[in-house]
Amino acid sequence: MTSPSAIKWSAQQLQLLDQRILPARIEYLSYSEPFAVAEAIRNMVVRGAPAIGITAAYGMVLAAQQLTSTPASVAAWCQALSAARSALANSRPTAVNLFWALERCDRVIEEQGNGGNVLGALTALAENIHAEDIKLNQRIGDFGASLIPANSVVYTHCNAGALATGGYGTALGVIRSAYRDGNIRGVIAGETRPWLQGARLTSWELIQDGIPVTLAIEGAAAHLMREQKPSWIIVGADRVAANGDAANKIGTYNLAIIAKYHGVKVMVAAPTSTFDANIDGEKIPIEQRPGEEISHSFGQRIAPENINIANPAFDVTPAALIDAIVTEHGIIHAPNRDKVLAHLRAAADS
Template identity: 55%
Template sequence: MSTYDAVRALVWKHDALELLDQRRLPAVREFVRCTTAQEVAEAIRAMVVRGAPAIGIAAAYGVVLAGRQHGLRDADAVRRVEEDIERLAQSRPTAVNLFWALQRMRQVLADGGTLELLEEAARRIEQEDLEANRRMGEFGAALIEPGRDVLTHCNTGSLATAGLGTALGVIRTAYAQKRVAHVFADETRPWLQGARLTAWELKEDGIPVTLLCEGAAASLMQTGRIGWVIVGADRITARGDVANKIGTYGLAILARHHGVRFMVVAPSSTFDLALHSGAEIPIETRPMEEVTMLAGQRIAPEGVEAWNPSFDVTPAELIDAIVTERGVILRPDAERVRAIIGGA
């Protein structure tokens, strides 16, 4: 599988975290060097790094940088590290992996962890994510019968994770097993993660990809070419409702109408079992300028406002399978989620 996993979004340098600037891809391949937790928080907020698992990993290393900056010699230094953890937590509100990773780092700190133990914990979070992606790749690929193409939305590959990817990890694995011959990728407006990032990753790996705007998805499904829509997730509730990049919900409705199966791929850390319904998930609304402007140029009339939610919620009843590193949840509901993920 290493043939189809050549990209890395994060590089830990012990005294700095280098993040591949995803705002500049595919035109420029450039890393942003962060040496403080504040710089990591700003990089997350500014979309230098994005994708729920990658955000969590970056935040974990941000805590290590906070420990290096402030030291852990006394209660005052620990307090400053905790303040930086809170800054990291506020960088983006929807992706639960961020809070999950920070809670793990908080626990190490609360247990009197040294700088070495904090770094070890962050490295473990990164490695666990990569291993989980490989397992999910195998589980998800096994569901795909050869003969039809797949459609994906946003970016869920190596750029969004520690490596290989969640939904894109399934697609990469399925391609290696000759279960999938061609991938269709939505542009994913307004940040165009599908056009700039997913298409770039697949091209780097030599996997055939065709780009389409979201508005063409229904017509594509109508052709009968698509067997599965495969997406990632930023938060999943106890009953299996899924928050993911805006446009996912619409794809699920279209897939159900056209008899196309719908797969969500996410590690167990993406589940928020404290939430029962998708209505409880906080949805990030981003600046209007991301919709009204393009490449620094206004494309909407002056004075016209834009609604720019970054995510939407797909109800569990529209999902055929949620693939996790612990196993596959078919036709998810609270009981089936509990059987694989656990919880009350």
């Protein structure tokens, strides 16, 4: 199956597939400095928690490349890279992979900053995070696929595919693996307002792979669950809390409530790097996007002037509405705090 590459690294330069203009055009933008990378994350040139983490790691490499002299100590390295790190950290608040990647960069600086090869080590780390993510997604896909019964229709929301990760995808990784196994006969993709990631990105990815997909408006979810009887709702996550609550694209919580009524199971597919063992779901920060994203369409105003706008980018689905969380280390059935923390401990020991 063909998985598009959202992120490319070559010749000390970062290239990002501009996801704002897909599927009309396939265009890569080149970046050589970290502040532009932070803006690319903020403006959704690249999006999806794993992809944001990978991009941030490469952003730190670009920051180190820009230095005209080599800092002589860990403290000097931290000072020299602090502005770039802050810009990257502030680009989007909900995706925990962003901070996970930056903290891994911090550890490299601590290990190499006193006379070591910081630039080389940061480059190796970013490349490793990128390659590692693809392998993890394939494992997530295979674990999740084991839950999909034969002849299934499944429902997905937003885009948790190759475009949102290093490649292959989390939720779409499960769908890819289950389709490979012959157990999926169709996918329903919700359009995902206001950025239409389901319409523009998920539908495009599945079509590239020859996987049958039906695009649906947000308001049709309950009707389609009753009529089509999907076996699973399969989504990704931007942060999974210690108590098993999961933050994902706005509208996921709605789907989980509707699914409970119709007897449809809910699966969250995410690597353990997306887990935050220090927070419960109610404390996850929810990014508020600009009001113009819903007051305007293609640059034209479609809402009244001076209207109050609520545009949260994410919502949090309570663990009680989630049947399974799938990671690269296996499946957490009926997640709760004890099960999530035990899974993370086992993952750390493996």
